[in-house]
Amino acid sequence: MKPTHIEHIGIAVKSLDETIPYYEKLLGTACYAIEEVKDQKVKTAFFKIGDTKIELLESTDPEGPVGKFIEKKGEGIHHIAFAVKGIEGALEEAKENGIRLIDETPRKGAEGMTIAFLHPKSSYGVLTELCENKG
Numbered sequence: 001m002k003p004t005h006i007e008h009i010g011i012a013v014k015s016l017d018e019t020i021p022y023y024e025k026l027l028g029t030a031c032y033a034i035e036e037v038k039d040q041k042v043k044t045a046f047f048k049i050g051d052t053k054i055e056l057l058e059s060t061d062p063e064g065p066v067g068k069f070i071e072k073k074g075e076g077i078h079h080i081a082f083a084v085k086g087i088e089g090a091l092e093e094a095k096e097n098g099i100r101l102i103d104e105t106p107r108k109g110a111e112g113m114t115i116a117f118l119h120p121k122s123s124y125g126v127l128t129e130l131c132e133n134k135g
């Protein structure tokens with residue numbers, strides 16, 4: 001697997017309304033999209049910096065992955081997402097290397113991306129996402 005770039009960094013926040021203005025000032029750019037991803041129980045807000053994005057994640061359900069994360073660890077960096085070409089092959093390769101997969105098969109994420117997560121317990125504490133823009 002050879003990622004082409006860091007597609008985004010996901011940051012768990014309690015409130016998009018509170019944090020969007022902060023990031024708009026910090027990055028000098030407007031939030032360009034807000035999207036709810038119902039099956040992930042999150043509302044997302046995106047900022048672009050070069051080829052990489054910042055994805056703010058607000059939980060819509062305390063039992064969802066981001067709700068549980070904030071309850072346990074507080075706000076902060078939640079995951080890193082690498083852009084890959086051929087996500088199915090990249091997942092197969094990860095599995096062959098003994099990395100525990102959260103998603104055995106890729107699924108749809110925010111912005112129409114095809115995504116799959118690797119478990120933080122086999123990624124040295126970092127929840128890792130692979131994603132591919134299949135257009």
Ligand code: CMX
Binds near residue numbers: 010057079110
């Ligand atoms: N980063 C690092 N470690 C994490 C983590 C994260 N984001 N989320 C959970 N963990 C750790 C916990 O601290 C816990 O560790 P300990 O056992 O040492 O305490 C362990 O993983 C299990 O955590 P849990 O709270 O019991 O949660 P679950 O096992 O129910 O789920 C996980 C953990 C990673 C499998 C789940 O959050 C998941 O499937 N995540 C992928 C999907 C996701 O995060 N979606 C939101 C973003 C969607 C988007 O970007 O659009």
